[in-house]
Amino acid sequence: MPVPGSASPPLPRSTAGLAGALRGRLGSVRFLMTASGLAFILVVNTLIGYGILQGRREALDAGERATRDLARMLESQTLRTAFAVDQLLRDLSFALDTLPDGPRRGSTAIHDHLRQRRDNFAELADLVVVDGDGLALHHSAELPLPTVPLSDRAYFTGPRDGGQDLHVSAAITSRVRPGTQIIPFSRRWLDTDGGFRGVLVAMVDPTRLAATLESRDIDRKGSVILALGDGTILLERPQGHSGTQGGSDGGNHGEPGRLTDWPAVWTALATHDEATIRDAAPGPGGSTDSLVSVRRVQGYPFVIVATLPVAAALAEWRRDTAAWTSIGTVMTIAIALLTAFVVRQHARRDEDQARLARASRRIRGILDSMLDAVVTFDTAGRIVTFNRAAEMMFAVPEREMIGQPIEALIPDARGGANDRDLTALRHDGHAFPVGFTVSDLRLGGGTGAMRPDEPRIHVGVIRDMTRRKQQEAELIASKTQAELANRAKSEFLANMSHELRTPLNAIIGFAEVLDSEFFGTVNERQKSCITDIHDSGRHLLDIVNAVLDMSKLEAGQFELCEEAVEVHEAVAQCLMMVRDRAASGGVAIHNEVTAAIATLWVDRRAFKQVILNLLSNAVKFTPGGGSITITAGMEQDRGFALIVADxxxxxxxxxMADLFQPFRQAENAANRRYEGTGLGLSISKNFVDLHGGTLTCRSTPGAGTTMTVRLPAGRVIEQPSKIGSHAPVPAA
Structure with missing residues (x-):
C-alpha cells in the first residue's frame, strides 16, 4: 500500500499511452462534431418521445372528459324528461280533481284530455289513470280500457307503498303497443283528505328518450346505460353493449339487465355519486379496455354509465405517434447524414489548409525572386504577403504591412478597372506614380471557373512608373512643339501664298496685255513665249490658291459665305472650265444636270471648287476615248446628291485609305505621269464637311471611279419640278 504523504507511483506505460490517446481523441474536432451530432439525435428523439407520452396522457384525459360529457348529456336528457313527466302527472292530478268526470271510469272528456297531453309530449307512449283497486279508469290509447287488475304492477305498488315522490319502474312490455318496451313513471293520486285514491302512470318510450343520444352517433365512440338506483337497466345504447342479461327494449323480453353484474361500476357507485374509472367493459365481442364514467342523478332514482373504449380515445394519438415516429426517424437520418457531411468537410478543410500552406511557401519563393513589387491580399483587402521588392519600393518591412489594408500603399487600389496608373505612398509619405495590375491566385489549381469554396487570394503587381511618366512628359512636350511648328508652317504658307499671289497676278496680267499686242505687234516666237508665261503663271496661281485654302482649312480660319446657288448653273460653269481640256484629251463629257434640279444654300466658290476638282480629276485620269458622266438629284431622305463618274x-x-489626305497621290515617283499637288480631293472633302455633307468614293482599278457628294436636307431650300431632269439619284 502507498504510504500517506508519499508521491503516487507512475502509471504504467501502456496506461499512460492509452490516456494520451484518449485525450487526443476527446480533443479532436471530428470527435466533438460526431458527439454533438449523436447528442442532438438523442435530444430530438427524447423530445419526440416525451411529446408522444404527453400526447397519450392528454388523449386519455380527453377520453375521460368525453365519457363524462356523454354521461352528463344523458343525465340532462333524463332530468328534462323526468321533470317534465313529474310536472305532467302533477297537472293531471289537479285536472282529475277539478273535472267532474275525473272519478268516472271511461270518460270521453278525460280520454281526450289524456290523448291531447300525450300527443304534446314526444317521449310519452301512453297515459293511464288507475284507481285504488288497481283497475284502469282512463287512458290515452285508442283501445278499450283493460279489465285486468293492475294491482300487481310495480308502477302501482311502488307509489302506493312508497310515498309522494315520482316512482320509476323497470321497463316492461307494452300491452297497448305489443312488441315494444316502455318505462313506467308513476305518482300517487290522493283525495282531498289525503287518502289513497289511485296511481297516475306515464308510459315513456325509451327509443324516443335515446333519440338525442343516437343523433350523436353514440355507438361510434362508446356506450351509455340508464339504470335505476337498484341497478336495473332501463336504457342501453348501443343495445346489448354492456353484455348484461336482459335489456330495456329490442327483441329480448326476459329479465332486465342489472349493473350489479358489473362489479367495478357497482363498487364505484356504492362509494361515489360521480366517478371515472378504467375497466374492462363487457360487450358482445368480449371485454374491452374502456374509460367508464358513472353518475347518480340527483333528485331522481337514476344511475348513468358512459363508456369509451381506450382504443377509440387513443386512435388519433396513435396516428400522431406514427407521424412523429416517422419524423423522428427522418430527423435522425438527416442529422446523422449532416454530421457525417460536416466531419467529412472538416477533413477536406484540413487537407485544403495543408495544400494552401505548401502553395503559400511555393508562392513566397516566387514572389521574393521577382523584380517588381508584388503584394497579395485577401477579398477584404488585407495584405497577406509583401515581397522584398515591395519592401524596397515602399521602404517598409513586411512584418509592419501584414494585415494592413492595401489602401495604405495605394489609396485608390479598389476603384475603377484593372491595369491602371495610380499614385502610391511610401512609408515616409512620398507619393510616386505606379502601374497596378491585379489578378486572382488559384490555390486549388485548374484552369476553369473558380469554385465558390475555393480560397481566393488577389495578387497585385506594382511597378514604379516614375521613369515612364518622365518619358511621357517629354513625349508630350515634343508633340506640343511639333504642333506649334506645324501651325507655324501653316501660317507661313498662308502668308507666303498671299505674298505670291500679288506678283503672280501682275505676271499673268502683263502676259495677257502682251498677248493682246497693246504695246505693239509681236512675232510668233514671242507670242509662244508669252503664252508659256501666262500658262505657267496661271498654274502657279492655282497651286498657291490651293495651298492657301488648305492652310485656312487646317488653321480653322476658312469661313463660308453662304448663298442660294442653282445646281445646274454651277455645274454648267464648271464644265466650261474643263471642256477644252477634255476635248483635247479625247474624253466625252455627258452632263445630265441640264434643268433645274435644286437650289442649295452653300458657299458658291467652295461648291464650285468641289465640282471643278472632281471634274478635273476625272478628266486627268480618264484616257482618250473614255467618258465622264455628271448627275444630280434628290434622295429619299430629301437630301441632295451629285455624282461624277468616269x-x-x-x-x-x-x-483608298489615304485618298483624302493632303499632298498624297497614288504615284509619288519623280517621273509620275500625272501632274498635281495632291490637294484637290483633300480640299473638296473639307469643303463638303464644312457644309455638313459627305464625299465618298467607289473605284475599280481599270474600270473607273465614282465620286459622290451628299448634302443634308437642311441645305436644300427649293425643289422645283424635275421636267427635263432625271429621277432621284440612287445611293452610291
Whole structure:
C-alpha cells in the first residue's frame, strides 16, 4: 500500500499511452462534431418521445372528459324528461280533481284530455289513470280500457307503498303497443283528505328518450346505460353493449339487465355519486379496455354509465405517434447524414489548409525572386504577403504591412478597372506614380471557373512608373512643339501664298496685255513665249490658291459665305472650265444636270471648287476615248446628291485609305505621269464637311471611279419640278 504523504507511483506505460490517446481523441474536432451530432439525435428523439407520452396522457384525459360529457348529456336528457313527466302527472292530478268526470271510469272528456297531453309530449307512449283497486279508469290509447287488475304492477305498488315522490319502474312490455318496451313513471293520486285514491302512470318510450343520444352517433365512440338506483337497466345504447342479461327494449323480453353484474361500476357507485374509472367493459365481442364514467342523478332514482373504449380515445394519438415516429426517424437520418457531411468537410478543410500552406511557401519563393513589387491580399483587402521588392519600393518591412489594408500603399487600389496608373505612398509619405495590375491566385489549381469554396487570394503587381511618366512628359512636350511648328508652317504658307499671289497676278496680267499686242505687234516666237508665261503663271496661281485654302482649312480660319446657288448653273460653269481640256484629251463629257434640279444654300466658290476638282480629276485620269458622266438629284431622305463618274484608270485599293489626305497621290515617283499637288480631293472633302455633307468614293482599278457628294436636307431650300431632269439619284 502507498504510504500517506508519499508521491503516487507512475502509471504504467501502456496506461499512460492509452490516456494520451484518449485525450487526443476527446480533443479532436471530428470527435466533438460526431458527439454533438449523436447528442442532438438523442435530444430530438427524447423530445419526440416525451411529446408522444404527453400526447397519450392528454388523449386519455380527453377520453375521460368525453365519457363524462356523454354521461352528463344523458343525465340532462333524463332530468328534462323526468321533470317534465313529474310536472305532467302533477297537472293531471289537479285536472282529475277539478273535472267532474275525473272519478268516472271511461270518460270521453278525460280520454281526450289524456290523448291531447300525450300527443304534446314526444317521449310519452301512453297515459293511464288507475284507481285504488288497481283497475284502469282512463287512458290515452285508442283501445278499450283493460279489465285486468293492475294491482300487481310495480308502477302501482311502488307509489302506493312508497310515498309522494315520482316512482320509476323497470321497463316492461307494452300491452297497448305489443312488441315494444316502455318505462313506467308513476305518482300517487290522493283525495282531498289525503287518502289513497289511485296511481297516475306515464308510459315513456325509451327509443324516443335515446333519440338525442343516437343523433350523436353514440355507438361510434362508446356506450351509455340508464339504470335505476337498484341497478336495473332501463336504457342501453348501443343495445346489448354492456353484455348484461336482459335489456330495456329490442327483441329480448326476459329479465332486465342489472349493473350489479358489473362489479367495478357497482363498487364505484356504492362509494361515489360521480366517478371515472378504467375497466374492462363487457360487450358482445368480449371485454374491452374502456374509460367508464358513472353518475347518480340527483333528485331522481337514476344511475348513468358512459363508456369509451381506450382504443377509440387513443386512435388519433396513435396516428400522431406514427407521424412523429416517422419524423423522428427522418430527423435522425438527416442529422446523422449532416454530421457525417460536416466531419467529412472538416477533413477536406484540413487537407485544403495543408495544400494552401505548401502553395503559400511555393508562392513566397516566387514572389521574393521577382523584380517588381508584388503584394497579395485577401477579398477584404488585407495584405497577406509583401515581397522584398515591395519592401524596397515602399521602404517598409513586411512584418509592419501584414494585415494592413492595401489602401495604405495605394489609396485608390479598389476603384475603377484593372491595369491602371495610380499614385502610391511610401512609408515616409512620398507619393510616386505606379502601374497596378491585379489578378486572382488559384490555390486549388485548374484552369476553369473558380469554385465558390475555393480560397481566393488577389495578387497585385506594382511597378514604379516614375521613369515612364518622365518619358511621357517629354513625349508630350515634343508633340506640343511639333504642333506649334506645324501651325507655324501653316501660317507661313498662308502668308507666303498671299505674298505670291500679288506678283503672280501682275505676271499673268502683263502676259495677257502682251498677248493682246497693246504695246505693239509681236512675232510668233514671242507670242509662244508669252503664252508659256501666262500658262505657267496661271498654274502657279492655282497651286498657291490651293495651298492657301488648305492652310485656312487646317488653321480653322476658312469661313463660308453662304448663298442660294442653282445646281445646274454651277455645274454648267464648271464644265466650261474643263471642256477644252477634255476635248483635247479625247474624253466625252455627258452632263445630265441640264434643268433645274435644286437650289442649295452653300458657299458658291467652295461648291464650285468641289465640282471643278472632281471634274478635273476625272478628266486627268480618264484616257482618250473614255467618258465622264455628271448627275444630280434628290434622295429619299430629301437630301441632295451629285455624282461624277468616269471610265478612267481607277484607284488602287491600297491607296483608298489615304485618298483624302493632303499632298498624297497614288504615284509619288519623280517621273509620275500625272501632274498635281495632291490637294484637290483633300480640299473638296473639307469643303463638303464644312457644309455638313459627305464625299465618298467607289473605284475599280481599270474600270473607273465614282465620286459622290451628299448634302443634308437642311441645305436644300427649293425643289422645283424635275421636267427635263432625271429621277432621284440612287445611293452610291
Amino acid at each position: 471610265t478612267g484608270i481607277g484607284i488602287p485599293p491600297d491607296f
